[in-house]
Amino acid sequence: xxxxxxxxxxxxxxxxGVLLWLLWLLLLPLETVADTKQPKGMPSTMVLNPAxxxxxxxxxxxxxxxxxxxxxxxxxxxxxxxxxxKWRKFRMQQLIPIGGFLLLGILVGLAVFYMVRGKxxxxxxxxxRKLPRYTSYERLIHWFMASIFLFLAITxxxxxxxxxxxxxxxxxxxxSIIASASKEGHNLMGxxxxxxxxxxxxxxxxxxxxxKGDMSWLLRGGGIIGKKHVPSxxxxxxxxxxxxxxxxxxxxxxxxxxxxxxxxxxxSREWMELAHVxxxxxxxxxxxxxxxxxxxxxxxxxxxIDGMTTGYCxxxxxxxxxxxxxxxxxxxxxxxxxxEVNRFSDPDTNEYLGRELREADK
Amino acid sequence: xxxxxxxxxxxIFSLSVFLIGVTWRxxxxxxxxxxxxxxxxxxxxxxxxxxxxxxxxVYERSAATRGRLLLVxxxxxxxxxxxxxFFAQPHIDFIAERITGLSWTAIPHWAFILSAELAFLGLxxxxxxxxxxPVTRMLSDLDDHLGSLLVFLVxxxxxxxxxxxxxxxxxxxxxxxxxxxxYFPFSKLMHTFxxxxxxxxTGATMGRKGVNA
Amino acid sequence: MNEQFEQGVxxxxxxxxxxxxxxxxxxxxxxxxxxxxxxxxxxxxxxxTPIYKVEPMKKLWRREHTFWGKLxxxxxxxxxxxxxxxxxxxxxxxxxxxxxxxxxxxxxxxxDITYMIRKQREGFSVAGYAPDGxxxxxxxxxxxGSPMGVTIKTLKAALAHVEKDTGLKIPIDKKGxxxxxxxxxxxxxxxxxxxxxxxxxxxxAGVSWTISSKAFEATNSGIQIGNKEAAAELVNRVVxxxxxxxxxxxxxxxxxxxxxxxxxxxxNLVGRHYPFEVIHILELLEQLKTEGxxxxxxxxxxxxxxxxxxxxxxRGGVVQQPRELLNSVAENFVExxxxxxxxxxxxxxGGVSAxxxxxxxxLHVFDRKKKQLRETGVNTIVTxxxxxxxxxxxxxxxNDMDTEVISxxxxxxxxxxxxxxxx
Numbered sequence: 002x003x004x005x006x007x008x009x010x011x012x013x014x015x016x017x018g019v020l021l022w023l024l025w026l027l028l029l030p031l032e033t034v035a036d037t038k039q040p041k042g043m044p045s046t047m048v049l050n051p052a053x054x055x056x057x058x059x060x061x062x063x064x065x066x067x068x069x070x071x072x073x074x075x076x077x078x079x080x081x082x083x084x085x086x087k088w089r090k091f092r093m094q095q096l097i098p099i100g101g102f103l104l105l106g107i108l109v110g111l112a113v114f115y116m117v118r119g120k121x122x123x124x125x126x127x128x129x130r131k132l133p134r135y136t137s138y139e140r141l142i143h144w145f146m147a148s149i150f151l152f153l154a155i156t157x158x159x160x161x162x163x164x165x166x167x168x169x170x171x172x173x174x175x176x177s178i179i180a181s182a183s184k185e186g187h188n189l190m191g192x193x194x195x196x197x198x199x200x201x202x203x204x205x206x207x208x209x210x211x212x213k214g215d216m217s218w219l220l221r222g223g224g225i226i227g228k229k230h231v232p233s234x235x236x237x238x239x240x241x242x243x244x245x246x247x248x249x250x251x252x253x254x255x256x257x258x259x260x261x262x263x264x265x266x267x268x269s270r271e272w273m274e275l276a277h278v279x280x281x282x283x284x285x286x287x288x289x290x291x292x293x294x295x296x297x298x299x300x301x302x303x304x305x306i307d308g309m310t311t312g313y314c315x316x317x318x319x320x321x322x323x324x325x326x327x328x329x330x331x332x333x334x335x336x337x338x339x340x341e342v343n344r345f346s347d348p349d350t351n352e353y354l355g356r357e358l359r360e361a362d363k
Numbered sequence: 364x365x366x367x368x369x370x371x372x373x374x375i376f377s378l379s380v381f382l383i384g385v386t387w388r389x390x391x392x393x394x395x396x397x398x399x400x401x402x403x404x405x406x407x408x409x410x411x412x413x414x415x416x417x418x419x420x421v422y423e424r425s426a427a428t429r430g431r432l433l434l435v436x437x438x439x440x441x442x443x444x445x446x447x448x449f450f451a452q453p454h455i456d457f458i459a460e461r462i463t464g465l466s467w468t469a470i471p472h473w474a475f476i477l478s479a480e481l482a483f484l485g486l487x488x489x490x491x492x493x494x495x496x497p498v499t500r501m502l503s504d505l506d507d508h509l510g511s512l513l514v515f516l517v518x519x520x521x522x523x524x525x526x527x528x529x530x531x532x533x534x535x536x537x538x539x540x541x542x543x544x545x546y547f548p549f550s551k552l553m554h555t556f557x558x559x560x561x562x563x564x565t566g567a568t569m570g571r572k573g574v575n576a
Numbered sequence: 577m578n579e580q581f582e583q584g585v586x587x588x589x590x591x592x593x594x595x596x597x598x599x600x601x602x603x604x605x606x607x608x609x610x611x612x613x614x615x616x617x618x619x620x621x622x623x624x625t626p627i628y629k630v631e632p633m634k635k636l637w638r639r640e641h642t643f644w645g646k647l648x649x650x651x652x653x654x655x656x657x658x659x660x661x662x663x664x665x666x667x668x669x670x671x672x673x674x675x676x677x678x679x680x681x682x683x684x685x686x687x688d689i690t691y692m693i694r695k696q697r698e699g700f701s702v703a704g705y706a707p708d709g710x711x712x713x714x715x716x717x718x719x720x721g722s723p724m725g726v727t728i729k730t731l732k733a734a735l736a737h738v739e740k741d742t743g744l745k746i747p748i749d750k751k752g753x754x755x756x757x758x759x760x761x762x763x764x765x766x767x768x769x770x771x772x773x774x775x776x777x778x779x780x781a782g783v784s785w786t787i788s789s790k791a792f793e794a795t796n797s798g799i800q801i802g803n804k805e806a807a808a809e810l811v812n813r814v815v816x817x818x819x820x821x822x823x824x825x826x827x828x829x830x831x832x833x834x835x836x837x838x839x840x841x842x843x844n845l846v847g848r849h850y851p852f853e854v855i856h857i858l859e860l861l862e863q864l865k866t867e868g869x870x871x872x873x874x875x876x877x878x879x880x881x882x883x884x885x886x887x888x889x890x891r892g893g894v895v896q897q898p899r900e901l902l903n904s905v906a907e908n909f910v911e912x913x914x915x916x917x918x919x920x921x922x923x924x925x926g927g928v929s930a931x932x933x934x935x936x937x938x939l940h941v942f943d944r945k946k947k948q949l950r951e952t953g954v955n956t957i958v959t960x961x962x963x964x965x966x967x968x969x970x971x972x973x974x975n976d977m978d979t980e981v982i983s984x985x986x987x988x989x990x991x992x993x994x995x996x997x998x999x
Binding site (some may be wrong): 388391392397398400402405406415419425426427430433434435496497498499501504541548551553560562563564565569574575576 | 604
């Protein structure tokens with residue numbers, strides 16, 4: 002039975018693998034782009050256009066020639082940015098379709114997983130005791146990051162996929178408004194993600210350092226392989242990996258985002274192109290992983306979201322998913338009776354408090 | 364058609380509702396009256412009132428131990444909103460053109476953006492905290508959330524219209540601002556003005572007693 | 577019962593003045609007041625959030641003073657105040673609020689929440705929703721003249737003891753004296769040392785004083801339960817007695833709410849200015865010291881800390897005097913972390929100490945004071961309120977602490993030059 006309860010975490014491990022593989026696929030076409038400098042199917046002997054030499058030089062195809070100009074500015078000596086076209090093609094022909102299908106694939110994958118597996122229940126049922134899991138500050142910064150992330154993800158996806166997806170629906174005129182709004186909103190809220198990332202990093206980093214036992218959790222696929230229950234700490238290997246991905250990929254996204262919205266530090270066009278590619282790939286990757294995170298928190302697993310909403314998690318849930326931590330907490334006597342947890346959230350307790358005390362008065 | 368309506372009559376209407384409503388609210392509070400305090404004062408009531416109106420903007424240290432982020436968020440939101448509302452170029456232009464005819468120096472664009480970001484940061488933290496903390500969740504009612512939502516939407520649509528190149532985005536921003544103005548006098552948003560009264564009354568009472576409140 | 581409830585609602589309605597209206601209009605439900613309230617910090621029960629305690633009055637205000645409330649009441653969308661509200665809130669209003677006023681100091685929009693709770697009690701007491709202990713105390717105060725049932729006989733017996741111990745004559749009903757002294761029943765019954773102390777101090781400083789046999793009780797249960805008629809009657813007794821004796825000053829004793837009652841609320845309750853001044857004993861002592869009439873001969877080296885009684889300090893404005901007095905008799909005076917106008921309440925003010933059913937809660941929230949005391953590392957706590965003193969002693973005993981509670985007036989008396997108890 003334990004095996005079953007850990008399936009969805011296994012799903013996360015599995016998904017990460019698939020993701021990495023797809024990411025590799027995503028990078029493949031870059032090679033192809035590099036190989037196809039010369040357009041195919043051109044006759045080998047052809048009369049040279051007299052202007053070809055000139056344009057070749059202007060475009061700096063063979064060697065990087067920088068012209069001289071009185072205009073002061075980054076790249077002002079470059080007439081034609083040869084890499085720009087490469088970047089444009091990559092964005093239109095690889096990034097958008099592959100990235101789109103990747104996200105779609107993840108959604109379909111999650112749907113299929115849900116249909117096959119259903120909601121992961123607490124095997125022992127809900128217990129009559131709870132463990133304090135997240136403090137109010139921890140929950141505050143989590144949901145702060147979540148709301149910023151959601152906004153940035155939606156506006157970002159509109160910017161990236163709007164042309165193929167939204168123009169057919171809304172038409173070009175309306176889409177231009179949506180796109181402008183998304184871009185302005187994305188740029189304004191972006192730096193707040195950095196703030197959220199720093200707050201979350203500082204608060205959660207300690208519990209996310211890999212510990213003994215994490216490796217075996219991974220090797221056993223979070224419980225999917227073998228029959229034994231796989232022990233885990235406050236965070237399991239999957240969650241820890243997600244945290245570090247959030248931190249590392251998140252940093253890439255933040256830094257590349259800053260490069261893109263503040264073009265005042267002398268970054269060249271190539272840097273901007275690179276930043277854009279990093280920003281987009283990182284963001285798609287992260288949205289994919291967060292989709293899994295949202296899946297587990299919402300419909301994927303019973304009791305998983307409670308810690309983040311109420312601050313308390315069910316004791317049985319904790320024992321099934323984070324037993325090392327749960328056992329420790331229980332030993333320390335931190336488990337609290339449900340009534341004790343709920344005593345302040347029951348809307349009728351006012352009446353009870355009043356009645357009890359008034360009766361004591363008589 | 365709709366554009367003209369939002370830009371013309373609705374603007375006039377919402378501004379009137381706002382001005383009349385706020386005045387009416389303040390007048391009704393004042394009209395309720397307070398009984399004259401007959402106790403011999405130890406200190407000056409008016410000095411106390413004026414002092415408290417200002418000193419209450421500084422947080423009380425001993426009550427700040429557990430809500431530090433919240434206090435920071437409160438300051439960020441209020442200062443950010445104030446700055447961006449009154450010192451951003453587009454707003455100054457709008458106020459000059461539509462209301463006062465007077466304009467003043469705007470802050471640079473980067474400061475505008477920064478103040479907007481700080482205001483968003485503060486508002487989001489405060490709102491999430493409102494939803495999470497048992498105390499505020501118990502206290503909050505529809506009005507609190509509606510007020511937060513409207514302010515948030517006005518700020519959001521404002522930031523979406525930052526490019527200033529689409530008339531429709533400006534109109535959406537204006538429409539929401541108008542809704543906010545209409546809702547304002549009937550809501551907790553009134554604390555923008557009534558805080559002076561409540562701080563003043565408390566400050567006066569405490570001032571008479573010779574306590575710096 | 578129903579008629580009484582209606583009267584309660586009407587009484588509550590009467591309380592909604594400009595202050596209350598502005599307070600309700602300004603409150604943004606930020607919940608910061610919770611952090612200032614010892615009932616919240618020690619129980620973590622959100623219902624102990626100060627502003628939540630005035631929810632019934634808010635309901636009434638919203639229905640009768642706001643646009644949505646008026647509109648909603650026409651269409652029946654807005655609930656009206658019910659008897660159940662009174663029943664449900666009674667304990668929040670009386671058991672978990674000492675009217676200490678700390679919340680009023682932290683509210684960012686400046687709401688005097690304590691004032692609101694005090695006003696709400698007016699409605700609750702009329703409707704009959706008040707703790708029996710406080711009802712009884714008020715009844716005794718009106719009938720016998722003291723909430724604890726102390727009569728002039730009891731006082732005279734106590735005074736006889738004091739006269740015997742000190743060899744001083746205690747002037748009773750002396751016309752034309754400068755000062756008329758009041759006591760709290762607690763002092764007469766539990767701390768007669770206080771009476772002895774002021775007798776000796778006044779003798780040493782040459783103060784012309786007297787005690788009225790008609791009005792010696794300073795406490796005012798009417799203020800605590802929130803019944804302005806009872807409160808006015810109790811204040812009126814003092815005013816009449818003082819006028820009869822033609823004194824210049826009435827001295828409020830070491831009792832917190834008595835000072836608020838006679839000094840700040842009194843003139844408004846009886847509806848006129850006094851022909852005399854009200855002065856707190858600490859104010860007078862400090863004044864005597866400054867004038868050089870009080871010769872204090874040595875300083876105590878025992879480390880001491882001061883518990884500020886809420887109604888004298890935060891709500892009364894006697895902030896510096898106790899500090900100066902204490903500094904003049906104690907070498908090692910250690911302030912608590914939160915002191916003066918931001919001190920934490922002992923947990924027994926505002927009538928809570930007269931409310932037997934609130935005792936478990938009161939002893940529980942005493943933890944706040946315990947923590948404060950621990951932080952100072954001092955074992956002697958000086959205070960200037962008989963009620964605080966009793967509550968502190970009970971809390972200390974309940975927690976098996978080794979702390980001594982002494983009265984500031986008594987401490988000053990002990991340090992008088994030629995004091996018989998010189999250590």
